[in-house]
Amino acid sequence: MDKAVKIPGPDHPITIERSPLRVVVKAGGRVLVDSTSALSLREASYPEVLYVPREDVDMTLLERTSHSTYCPYKGDCSYYSISSGGQRGVNAVWSYEAPYEAVASIKDHLAFYRDRVDTFETSGA
Secondary structure, eight states, rough: OOOOOOOOOSOOOOOEEOOOOOEEEEEEEOOOOEEEEOOOETTTTSSOOEOOOOOOOOOGGGEEEEEEEEETTTTEEEEEEETGGGGGGTTTTEEEHHHHHHHGGGGEEEEEEESSSSEEEEEEE
């Protein structure tokens, strides 16, 4: 994704674009993510969320949970726990595996709650 995708809607705008940042996520003494291919999603007045491609995530350190939520703008959301993350790592990662067409670029990407991992570092720009 080279250009920003803007989803129309004056009350709830969503913008998705490639992030220039390198993202490194660690938990339980292990590197979960090391990516230079993150997508930046900005939604309404919420803080920016960085979505990293699954291929840049050590999926062997994650366990899918039965927890799920629904977003009227993005669709059904699945969750993963970090196996070495203790209680803090429960449902620490989320993914829209079949997102709505308007946000299709976040398919096959994961996002992390920054307060549920040991470190969430970004560098570059």
